[in-house]
Amino acid sequence: MDVNEISEGIFEVRKGGKKILATKNANPGSNVYGENLLEEEGEEYRAWDARRSKLAAMVLKKMKVPIKSDSRVLYLGAASGTTVSHVSDMLPNGIVYAVEFSPRTMRELIQLCDTRSNIVPILADASRPKLYAHIVEQVDVIFQDVAQPNQAQIAAVNAEQFLKEDGHLLLSIKARSIDTVANPSKVFKEEVNKLEKDFDTQFNIIKKHDLAPFHEDHLGLVAKKKLKEN
């Protein structure tokens, strides 16, 4: 078994000929959602399944994840915290703001927050950033996985309010939640177009990649804000 850091805070653990994606467990001894714990050179790692996490799938698709150990991350669509827990692992000196709209899933997310020191839970609608602008600071990274028909707009309003000029937007677009019957590649094209032109805050797409076979009909995107011309 040996360990290879492929991006800051993200590791590839080799075990018996298999490569396993993992993050360093910030809460050693316990797992969050039944994932395997891997011991190596006195460090404990948590296996990170790309089929359960869009962010992990983006990593395996060789998309560069701009999260550093001291990053400030806004996570929209935190759900019950599967991916958030790995982001939390990646931020020993940073903080992640986890926004989730459903009280039911927030119940589980809060239990995760109780065991971690760097997650700020926010029960709010991600399409209305003004409702949590008194909590969230300027962030380095926005990660968004909301599966809403207006997800491009949600990304734009949040980036306008919270994303630093040189910050990155990581976005997972689910074609099926925009149009259940249309051809996914057409939906992706339209969504990319919206991000580039439609809203006050516009984006330059740095990289995009289909997330199949980990997630069908999902597109992963990395983008930066276009600087506004004055």
Next chain:
Amino acid sequence: MKIITWYGILTIGDDGVTECEPFNKDVDELAELLLQKDVVAYFPGSGFDIRTVAIECGFVENDEEYNSLLRDVSIRAAKLQISRTNTPDMQIIQAVEALDDIDDVVNVLSERLSEWYGLHFPELGLSSESLVRFVSEFGSRNNVPAEHPMFEKATSSMGSELPSADEELIKGFASNACDLYDSRHNIEASIVRNMEKMAPNVTLITGSLIGARLISMTGGLARLSQLPSSTVQVMGANRALFKHLRGRAPSPKHGIIFNNPLVKNSPWWQRGKIARALAAKISLAARMDVYSGELHPEIKVNLEKKVNSIKAANPKPPIKQKPAGKGYKGKNKGGER
């Protein structure tokens, strides 16, 4: 310009923050303030970094303190919010779901009992609740008393004898199912009670169980009150509705509200019209329940008037016309799942 942050109220002048009034550094107090409603009017402009200001104005000493305090406050606030979302209609929703679960289970159990007990007493001819009650009371058919209506059948049964070990098993099985029926009755009674308290007008218009089901399907009384009544009318007829939207069928006339006697007991050509009137009144009733909470009996009177006028205007069945709808070619049974 004033803005509100989680740690205090800031006054912003032309060249930055001119005044900072921090709140008390108490987690509980801060959590309550975090949930205040008027933050939207005083939100920081885009690009404004609230963390830098918190350190500059001395509310916290450094980044670590900012992080840990904000984390504690947010967790407390989120917990408060969650406990406040547990409203009475959440109880009703869970009760309705539990009712459906029990129905599923109890059907399976009573069918099994019918097969099992049928080996011993095939002439019994009871099913579901009455079967379950019978078996858990008597066990073997030899225990049926002479005055019981089943006595004659029991003494002349063609079924095999039931050994006492098996009798214990089957009796225990039946009494478990009995408990489920009891529990079902209790849940139903509690739904009736809660609906009368929480949604008196909806209950008056359509009965507590259909009302509770509508609330359960929409996810709350407030949500139900915000829906258009055309949605209320077809709620529960999802398959028929989507079939219609794909252009393969005429529109559904009623969903769950079909079970209301006004709709159910009317002849087929009046049902659509009555369902529409009923749905309209359910919407009104839900709004009364949410916003005033008082009982308005005249709404029921109005509904009855409307239903009577529908019945008077449409006494005879119309001559059936070819249904409209794009691509609709007669009845399409099966194939479309």
